[in-house]
Amino acid sequence: MKRIIALGTAAVLAAAAMTGCSVKDDSGGGGGKGKKQITFLVFETPNQTPQVWDAAIKRVTDKYPDISVKKLVSPTQDRTAYAKQLLTSGQLPDVMIAVSPAGFAESGNLYAWQPNELTDFTYPNNGAVNGKIYQLPANSQTVPVVYFNKSLFAKAGIATPPKTYGEMMSDAEKLKAKGITPFVVGGGKDIHDALGPTFAGILGTDLYAKNPNWMHDRRAGKVKFADPDYVKAAGKLSDLASKGYIDKRMLSQDYAATQAAFLSGKGAMYAMGNWFAAAADDPKTKPSFDIGQFFWPSDDGKLVVPTFTGGGLLVNAHSKNLEAAKKFALAYQLDKTNLDASTKNDGLFPAIKGYTPPANSGPVFKTGYDMFKQAESQSAVVPAFGFEAGDDGMLPGVADQWSASMGDLVTGRKSASDVGKFLDSEWQKAS
Amino acid sequence: MAVEVARPPTRTGSPAVPRRRRPVWPRVWHFLSFGAPGVLVYVCFVLAPIAVSVGYSLTNYNPFGPKTRFVGLSNYKDLFTDSEFLTSLKVTTILTLIVVIVPNVLGLGVALLLDRRGWLYNALRSVFFTPVVLSSVVVSIIWTRLLADDGLVDQALRGVGISHPPGWLSDPSYALYSVGAILSWQMLGFCVVVYLAGLQGIPQELHEAAEIDGAGPVERFRKITWPLLAPALTINTIVMLITGFKAFDHIQVITNGGPGTGTTATIAFNVLQTGFNANRQGYASAMAIVMLIIVAVASAVALRILQKREVSL
Numbered sequence: 197m198k199r200i201i202a203l204g205t206a207a208v209l210a211a212a213a214m215t216g217c218s219v220k221d222d223s224g225g226g227g228g229k230g231k232k233q234i235t236f237l238v239f240e241t242p243n244q245t246p247q248v249w250d251a252a253i254k255r256v257t258d259k260y261p262d263i264s265v266k267k268l269v270s271p272t273q274d275r276t277a278y279a280k281q282l283l284t285s286g287q288l289p290d291v292m293i294a295v296s297p298a299g300f301a302e303s304g305n306l307y308a309w310q311p312n313e314l315t316d317f318t319y320p321n322n323g324a325v326n327g328k329i330y331q332l333p334a335n336s337q338t339v340p341v342v343y344f345n346k347s348l349f350a351k352a353g354i355a356t357p358p359k360t361y362g363e364m365m366s367d368a369e370k371l372k373a374k375g376i377t378p379f380v381v382g383g384g385k386d387i388h389d390a391l392g393p394t395f396a397g398i399l400g401t402d403l404y405a406k407n408p409n410w411m412h413d414r415r416a417g418k419v420k421f422a423d424p425d426y427v428k429a430a431g432k433l434s435d436l437a438s439k440g441y442i443d444k445r446m447l448s449q450d451y452a453a454t455q456a457a458f459l460s461g462k463g464a465m466y467a468m469g470n471w472f473a474a475a476a477d478d479p480k481t482k483p484s485f486d487i488g489q490f491f492w493p494s495d496d497g498k499l500v501v502p503t504f505t506g507g508g509l510l511v512n513a514h515s516k517n518l519e520a521a522k523k524f525a526l527a528y529q530l531d532k533t534n535l536d537a538s539t540k541n542d543g544l545f546p547a548i549k550g551y552t553p554p555a556n557s558g559p560v561f562k563t564g565y566d567m568f569k570q571a572e573s574q575s576a577v578v579p580a581f582g583f584e585a586g587d588d589g590m591l592p593g594v595a596d597q598w599s600a601s602m603g604d605l606v607t608g609r610k611s612a613s614d615v616g617k618f619l620d621s622e623w624q625k626a627s
Numbered sequence: 628m629a630v631e632v633a634r635p636p637t638r639t640g641s642p643a644v645p646r647r648r649r650p651v652w653p654r655v656w657h658f659l660s661f662g663a664p665g666v667l668v669y670v671c672f673v674l675a676p677i678a679v680s681v682g683y684s685l686t687n688y689n690p691f692g693p694k695t696r697f698v699g700l701s702n703y704k705d706l707f708t709d710s711e712f713l714t715s716l717k718v719t720t721i722l723t724l725i726v727v728i729v730p731n732v733l734g735l736g737v738a739l740l741l742d743r744r745g746w747l748y749n750a751l752r753s754v755f756f757t758p759v760v761l762s763s764v765v766v767s768i769i770w771t772r773l774l775a776d777d778g779l780v781d782q783a784l785r786g787v788g789i790s791h792p793p794g795w796l797s798d799p800s801y802a803l804y805s806v807g808a809i810l811s812w813q814m815l816g817f818c819v820v821v822y823l824a825g826l827q828g829i830p831q832e833l834h835e836a837a838e839i840d841g842a843g844p845v846e847r848f849r850k851i852t853w854p855l856l857a858p859a860l861t862i863n864t865i866v867m868l869i870t871g872f873k874a875f876d877h878i879q880v881i882t883n884g885g886p887g888t889g890t891t892a893t894i895a896f897n898v899l900q901t902g903f904n905a906n907r908q909g910y911a912s913a914m915a916i917v918m919l920i921i922v923a924v925a926s927a928v929a930l931r932i933l934q935k936r937e938v939s940l
Contacts, residue, residue, distance in 0.1 A: 272879070277899075280903045284903070303691040383797065384771060385882070443776070445776040446776060447885070596905070597888060600887060604888055609887045610888075
């Protein structure tokens with residue numbers, strides 16, 4: 197009898213250990229009788245709070261009660277790296293948002309959307325990988341817009357926003373002379389998001405304005421990071437720091453702290469994606485000063501607007517509930533309330549045909565949206581360096597080194613030329 | 628005269644008594660019922676992943692890449708000419724040295740101060756131990772805020788007249804040492820507790836006898852306390868050594884390997900970046916195996932050296 201009890205206990209313990217350490221796979225129909233359960237990978241930011249995600253998911257599941265959704269939250273802003281970890285352990289979510297499709301798509305892990313499923317999207321071919329669309333091209337994001345503190349500009353005697361890069365540098369000098377930090381930047385664990393938009397502004401106006409296919413050419417080996425165009429642009433970022441327009445010490449700030457620093461008046465300009473409008477218009481975070489905005493100026497004053505269109509949902513091609521996952525993804529992406537919410541909560545510009553933002557959108561959002569529409573009509577849009585996706589983006593692994601290399605430029609640890617050579621060697625390793 | 632030696636009765640001479648042999652199976656079942664769950668868990672979650680990693684390290688495995696093929700030891704050969712890996716090895720070594728030395732030295736000092744009776748000392752022991760039980764992510768976030776440009780540390784320094792305090796986390800010359808200090812702060816309580824346990828195991832009579840013989844406090848520490856704390860030193864050194872070598876989460880949250888390329892990137896951080904960002908999982912596995920070997924060898928050597936000086940009463 198004792199033996200049976202001991203064996204039974206051992207079996208129960210072993211089973212408990214095994215089940216406790218594995219992920220329950222109930223995507224085949226869990227989440228209630230007759231319901232199809234899908235997993236949905238999201239990420240949280242100061243704008244995209246848990247409540248925002250829950251409400252957005254609920255709107256779709258209310259419409260489709262046969263679908264239940266298990267929300268998975270990426271532990272860091274780098275949801276792509278987290279999705280890779282989940283893939284490696286056989287747990288790739290059924291639906292993901294704002295994950296780079298690179299790698300996942302080529303290896304057959306993502307569902308390729310059919311043209312008839314993309315008829316509602318303004319740019320149905322954006323972000324293609326080998327000619328196929330794996331990520332719904334749901335919204336456009338201008339990266340960066342330069343937001344500025346009107347009070348600090350006035351204090352430094354700057355009446356109008358700069359039209360050329362030279363004017364911006366001269367304004368930065370005036371601000372510095374008044375003891376005001378010209379540019380608010382960040383780094384730390386979020387260097388890509390906190391410093392990347394500033395560099396994307398420089399690279400957009402210097403590199404992509406000359407050659408919008410630069411990244412494709414890099415993939416083809418026709419251009420290099422060590423070429424004079426990239427090195428010149430990298431040198432500009434380096435100069436911002438060496439001239440004291442960027443406070444190197446701000447590199448320790450993560451994304452949230454960087455945003456908070458600008459909102460609390462710790463610097464005059466903040467080059468950031470248009471999603472910042474959400475925080476600028478939110479009564480809870482709205483600053484006491486007025487915010488103005490302009491696009492990162494080019495040397496000659498020609499309008500160049502780095503923009504990324506994509507960022508939408510992706511579906512796991514091997515999902516046990518593929519149809520439910522597709523239905524959820526499209527419904528989530530096209531739901532008017534969700535789109536309105538995305539403009540309010542994340543300042544996004546939905547790239548959906550016929551969509552107009554809500555009339556009660558905040559002033560910073562409205563101004564940014566109108567500026568973008570104007571730039572779009574003038575064909576001034578170029579890719580946003582470091583924020584591209586699919587065939588338009590850097591090779592896997594290089595993007596991280598590109599982000600880290602910005603730290604080298606700002607701290608002066610490496611010259612622009614050395615950074616260019618370093619990135620070429622990383623590209624070589626990744627290819 | 629012949630002496631007849633009485634021979635002991637032989638078994639054959641005695642009536643046959645069948646010996647009752649203990650059956651084997653109950654003993655096997657007994658062993659299995661107690662040992663199997665532990666062994667199973669160990670095999671599944673420790674040995675098998677190591678074996679799988681060794682297997683991957685001999686391939687060019689990339690979950691998104693072309694077909695995986697066997698590459699022999701080429702990943703290992705490449706590692707030793709890879710400047711990123713060598714930098715991360717250097718970073719890890721410096722971080723490990725900080726984490727082994729600082730908490731050990733400070734921990735011993737604090738333990739000596741707290742080795743007294745009374746509610747205040749009990750409360751202080753809890754205070755020192757609190758960071759150990761905190762999540763490393765929480766600790767990292769707290770210290771990121773404290774060491775930020777407008778954080779409490781810099782505000783305090785400005786308050787005492789240092790108008791330009793160092794960029795603790797933003798200056799490549801300081802960042803690694805700042806992370807080392809944060810890790811040391813978190814692990815200090817562990818060393819304190821282990822040393823306190825060691826101190827409380829030293830009989831008071833030894834100190835009293837030495838005092839009667841005229842030994843002063845320094846002499847008593849050198850001749851009695853320090854030798855008898857050897858087991859505690861062994862435990863602390865090994866645990867800190869392993870903590871330093873596998874440092875990852877603090878790096879990920881505080882600096883993301885920066886500022887700049889690789890200034891605070893440890894091997895563990897590099898493994899994750901290479902495996903899950905660059906998708907070179909075969910190569911990352913080779914890094915992980917090299918790290919495993921380094922940790923195992925360093926721990927074994929340290930253990931052997933430190934155990935030699937252990938004494939027992």
